[in-house]
C-alpha cells in the first residue's frame with residue numbers, strides 16, 4: 706500500500722510469517738482469541754483484555770489492531786504483527802518503540818492461541834521481531850516483562866538471552882501483580898541468535914520508525 710508501506714513488511718522464519726493483518730487475518734485472530742489464549746483462572750496481561758464478554762472479545766481484538774495503527778507516530782509506534790502459521794493467523798507479536806531513533810530501545814508483547822503453545826512458536830516469533838529490531842532497525846536494547854508466574858513468557862525470554870532488569874508492581878483485576886523486567890543488549894542477542902529470519906519490504910517503512918536509510922540499507 707503506497708501510503709502505508711508497513712503493509713508490505715514481512716518477517717519469515719522456518720515456520721512463521723509475521724505481517725500486519727488484513728481483514729482475513731483479523732477475523733482469524735479474533736477466532737483464535739475466542740478459542741482461548743490462557744487458562745481461565747490466569748491473567749498474563751497487564752491489561753486484562755481477554756476478560757471481555759465473549760460477544761465483545763472478537764471486535765475488541767480487531768479494534769486494538771486498528772488503534773495501534775491509527776495512533777502510530779515515528780516517535781511512538783506499536784507494530785502489531787499477526788503471526789501466520791500454515792496459512793492462518795494464530796497470534797500477535799507486537800514491537801514498540803518510543804523515541805526509537807534516539808534511544809534505540811524496543812519492547813515487545815505477544816500472545817498465541819492456547820492450542821499453538823509449547824511448540825517453540827513463541828520463541829520463533831519473538832526471535833523474528835528481535836531480528837527486525839537489531840538487524841533491520843539498528844536497536845541497541847530490547848526489553849520485555851512477564852508476570853512472576855508466567856513461566857512460558859519467561860521461558861521465551863530466557864532462551865533468547867535477556868538478563869533480569871528489575872521488578873515493577875501494579876494492580877491487575879484488583880490484585881497486586883509483580884512484573885519481572887528483562888533486557889537484551891546487542892551482544893546478548895548476537896550470542897543467542899538462532900532462528901533464521903528473512904526481512905522483506907523494510908526500506909520504505911524506515912521513516913515510519915523515525916529512521917532514514919542510506920543506499921547501503923544502513924539506518925541512521
Ligand SMILES: CC(C)(COP(=O)(O)OP(=O)(O)OC[C@H]1O[C@@H](n2cnc3c(N)ncnc32)[C@H](O)[C@@H]1OP(=O)(O)O)[C@@H](O)C(=O)NCCC(=O)NCCS
Nearest residue numbers: 749815816817822823824825826827828856857858860861
Ligand atoms: C508466552 C507465549 C507467547 C510463549 O509461547 P510458546 O510457544 O508457548 O513458548 P515456547 O514453546 O517457545 O517455549 C519457550 C520456553 O518456555 C517454556 N515453557 C513454555 N510454556 C511453559 C509453561 N506453561 N510452563 C513452563 N515452561 C514453559 C518452554 O519449555 C521453553 O523453554 P525450553 O526451551 O527451556 O524448554 C505463549 O505461551 C502465550 O501466548 N501465552 C499466553 C499469553 C502470554 O502469556 N503472553 C505474554 C504476556 S507477557
